Amino acid sequence: MIAQTTASEGLHPSSPPAASQAFVTLVTNADYALGARALARSIRRTETTADIVVLHTGGVDISALKPLAEFDCRLIETELLPLSDEFNARHARRNVHDQAPFTKGRKPAFHSPLDNFCKLRLWQLTDYERCVFIDADALVLRNIDKLFLYPQFSAAPNVYESLADFHRLNSGVFVAEPSPATFERMLTALDAPGAFWPRTDQTFLQDFFPDWHGLPVTMNMLQYVWFNLPGLWDWRSIAILHYQYEKPWEKDHPRADSLRPLIELWHAYLTGKNIPDPAALENPARAGASS
Template sequence: MAWSGGEKRKEAFTIFLRVLLIFLVVVQTTAFRGGVQLKKKEHRNAYATMMYMGTPRDYEFYVATRVLIKSLVRHKVDADLIVIASLDVPLRWVRALEEEDGAKVVRVDNIENPYKKQQDFDKRFKLTLNKLYAWNLVDYERVVMLDADNLFLQKTDELFQCGQFCAVFINPCIFHTGLFVLQPSLEVFKDMIHQLESGFKNPDGADQGFIGAYFPDLLDQPMFHPPLNGTALNGQYRLPLGYQMDASYYYLRLKWRVPCGPNSVITFPGALWLKPWYWWSWPVLPLGIQWHETRRQTLGYAAEMPIVIVQSIIFLGIIVMTRLARPSISKLCYRNSDKTTSLMQIALKFIAIWSILAAYIVPFAIIPRTIHPLVGWTLYFLGSSALSSIAIHSFLLPAIPVFLPLIGIFGSLLVMAYPWYPNGVVRALAVFAYAFCYAPIVWASMVKVVARLHVSLEREQFFPKLGESSSSPPSGFNKLY
């Protein structure tokens, strides 16, 4: 049946609307290098952070990003909250950031890292150059670019008073790219991309090295915060040499130079495995408990609690079963050969020692990493006790010497968590003194465990000879020492 002219026009118009809808969706979810366009801009400034996929710790950084955003929301900052997310970030995470946290998610293509083949390149920094997209947020006058390991304790909108670029120096010569303030500029962004493609030198292959090398004379610039209207302070307004830009660069020191005062922002640079969201980082990092308190009051721990409950039940079950069943390996036999006996004894000693070590190490690997430290450490002691009980009952070991290292760990946590140290140096000295005094106790306990295991093997408590009945165990077999 032939369509009339009106029906054809109607069908063509419908197809056009569908194509237009798809195009709008693509525009809203993809950042083009010609400038990021945001919908529903509400403020003239923005706090921004980034997310990308491809590391074993993607979920941990997702949680950290949400806590960062919620800490800003809680203080009612006068700025938009932006998450620069790569296109492979799961949509459920994007929806949570937008609908539950109130952030605006900008989807971007990953910036190709030209330094990934250089010597000593750390693969976890492969996509950190996505941070350069902050200069592409041209809808805003100023952007505070943040790593996920920042925590805001109070409103810090005074950060937007910087010039074209401000950064935090982590030592007298190197500024930290975990928190800096910038004036978005399409020209600067294009020049950065051009420098990447032109073989710009980068000592570490990551954003830290690139941005630090891109602004090499930042340390030589004046130490003041120009007002937002650009008026010179005290009649002085110097321009840096070597840059074709129309504003000067400044740096800030969080503790002394930020107008909002000290203790406004906590940044957790340092060892990767001591980030504040890991339960074992506290009390090694005392301020980490404030990060978890912020999460508890905002995001919560509902995602991890089912796993915590299941693991607690399993650990308690292990303790009960080892108490009731008292498993042993006494039913194994050996041939009447001195060589075989000697090798078996060495193997058993090796297995026993490693089973004790595993009891202290395995819980770190299986307990959810991002739970609250108090829950994490409680579950650690429960799990370590359960796994240690297996070694105790299997090899007929004395319980107290096996548990002495665990008691020492508990004591070290109390020493580190003591809240009345005058400064960090005194705290470090106290922890060192405790470790120095307790180390001989741990060593003596391990010597006693090995000696007891050697005696048990020499008495052949574990291996009755071939032909002997195993129905009646040796005297004192099931006793704990």
């Protein structure tokens, strides 16, 4: 039995909120802190008035978070969820990767399945009327404030290989309404006896919100679409680019050559130098099309 938590238990904010809405991300190590820098810069360039909240776990040294001050991020230190020892053992990195191996791409060495569940603490952020969660391995390419008008629970489909992917959600971007009551129900459902969530928070959220509202794929364009489904790729309409599987800050990863234009774009946002107009970028070549 999980003890009932208070609304803010397990959260340690560094400052008060400055808006009624927030873009929220999660940083679990120094690599994702680097990702959050590029993400935060990309969000600020859209001239939004929403807060940028960075949830960060104890695995992140404060020095890795200091660069986020440039973007007026609200830092909130986040404890792991109060889950049973049995749950934690089932969802340890080795067990998750052994029982549900990733066969479509390579998860980086720093992938920590248990940390992923900290996303659910978004529902404790009751300072905000609505939140949009965005993974730290993503970029926002144009203003997306309209997402705050979408209902809970809204997410884009997990499309990156074929149209059959449309029936599954991707939890890298979603719209949610903070609520302590919802958070408590989540903890109970999450740690049900014997429960195993092979894709961690993503599998759980699809189960918890079976009637999820679909966002356009352009609100969470997964990088593998670039070479798997190039016909879906149009820079003029993409609002959020999500670097699923291999990360753009990894050196010489297996897909680096195939994804070179996307990696170069991410580095431009990281450094703030020579950031192009995404709408003017060249789309991937389509099979059968003349070059």
